[in-house]
Amino acid sequence: MIAVTGATGQLGRLVIHELLKTQPANSIIAAVRSPEKAEDLADLGVVVRQADYDQPATLATAFNGAKKLLLISSSEIGKRAAQHSAVIDAANASGVTLIAYTSLLHADTSPLALAQEHVITEQKLAESGVPFVLLRNGWYTENYLASIPSALEHGAFIGAAGNGKIASAPRADYAAAAAAVMASPQDQAGKVYELAGDTAYTLAELAHYLSETTGNTIQYQNLPEAEFAKVLVGAGLPEGFANILADSDAGAAKGALFDSSHQLSQLIGRNSKPMTESLKASL
Structure with missing residues (x-):
C-alpha cells in the first residue's frame, strides 16, 4: 500500500488522483487531518485514515500496512x-520501507529561509534508518499566478526577484512526478x-507575457526585499x-528557483507546462 500525507491539500489531492491512474484505489491510503474532507476520495475507494501531524498517536495507525509513504511537507x-519528525518516527515504527519527502529545490545549498526546516527533515530521514527518496520541488507556478489580479488592477507586477530566472511548474506536474516515483517498480531509495x-x-518577462x-x-x-515585504x-x-515571500523573491534573484536538469519532465514523461500556458488558462 501507498500512503500519502496531507492528501486533501492542494498537492496531496492531485497526487492521489495521479496514483489512481495506475494503482487500485484500495491500495492507496489518504492520510488526512480531517477525514470528513476526504469523502470524495473515500467514494472512489481510497482508504481514508486520520493522520494529524500534531497528534503522533494517529500517525502510526494511519500508516499501518503501508510499504511506501509520501510525506508531503x-x-x-x-x-x-x-x-515531519513525528511522521518519520511513526513510519519507522509501522514498518514503512520507503519514504518520499517533498523538499525544496537544492535545499542543502538554497539561500531561502524556507530551506531550513527542509534540511532538518532531510537530516532526520538520513538518521532514521528508513530508506528514503527526496523530491526537491521547485516553485509552484500558482505562487505567482495568485498575484495576477492585483497586477491587472494596478498595472504593475511587483517583486524583489531582480533578473533571477524562475523555473516553475504547476502543482499538477509535481504531483505527477511524485506519483511516478511512488508507483515505480524500480528502487528509489537514495x-x-x-x-x-x-x-x-x-518576473519582468512574466509581466510582459501578461501584457x-x-x-x-x-x-x-x-x-x-524589505520594501516588498512592507507592501505585502x-x-x-x-x-x-510576507517576510517569507520577500525572502523567496530575493533568493530567486540569486538563482535559488532555477534548475535546468529537466528531471521533472523526465519523471513525468512529457514537458512541464510553461508559465505562458498556465497564465492563459488562469485568465
Whole structure:
C-alpha cells in the first residue's frame, strides 16, 4: 500500500488522483487531518485514515500496512521540523520501507529561509534508518499566478526577484512526478530529484507575457526585499508570511528557483507546462 500525507491539500489531492491512474484505489491510503474532507476520495475507494501531524498517536495507525509513504511537507512554517519528525518516527515504527519527502529545490545549498526546516527533515530521514527518496520541488507556478489580479488592477507586477530566472511548474506536474516515483517498480531509495520546470522566466518577462495576453500594459516593478515585504503586509498578508515571500523573491534573484536538469519532465514523461500556458488558462 501507498500512503500519502496531507492528501486533501492542494498537492496531496492531485497526487492521489495521479496514483489512481495506475494503482487500485484500495491500495492507496489518504492520510488526512480531517477525514470528513476526504469523502470524495473515500467514494472512489481510497482508504481514508486520520493522520494529524500534531497528534503522533494517529500517525502510526494511519500508516499501518503501508510499504511506501509520501510525506508531503506541512504548510505550517515554523512547526514543520517537529511535525515531519513525528511522521518519520511513526513510519519507522509501522514498518514503512520507503519514504518520499517533498523538499525544496537544492535545499542543502538554497539561500531561502524556507530551506531550513527542509534540511532538518532531510537530516532526520538520513538518521532514521528508513530508506528514503527526496523530491526537491521547485516553485509552484500558482505562487505567482495568485498575484495576477492585483497586477491587472494596478498595472504593475511587483517583486524583489531582480533578473533571477524562475523555473516553475504547476502543482499538477509535481504531483505527477511524485506519483511516478511512488508507483515505480524500480528502487528509489537514495535518489534525490531536483524538480523544476523546463521553461524559466524572469518576473519582468512574466509581466510582459501578461501584457501581451491581456492587451494591458503591465510593468514589472522590482523592489528591495524589505520594501516588498512592507507592501505585502500593507496588502493584508501576515508579517511572517510576507517576510517569507520577500525572502523567496530575493533568493530567486540569486538563482535559488532555477534548475535546468529537466528531471521533472523526465519523471513525468512529457514537458512541464510553461508559465505562458498556465497564465492563459488562469485568465
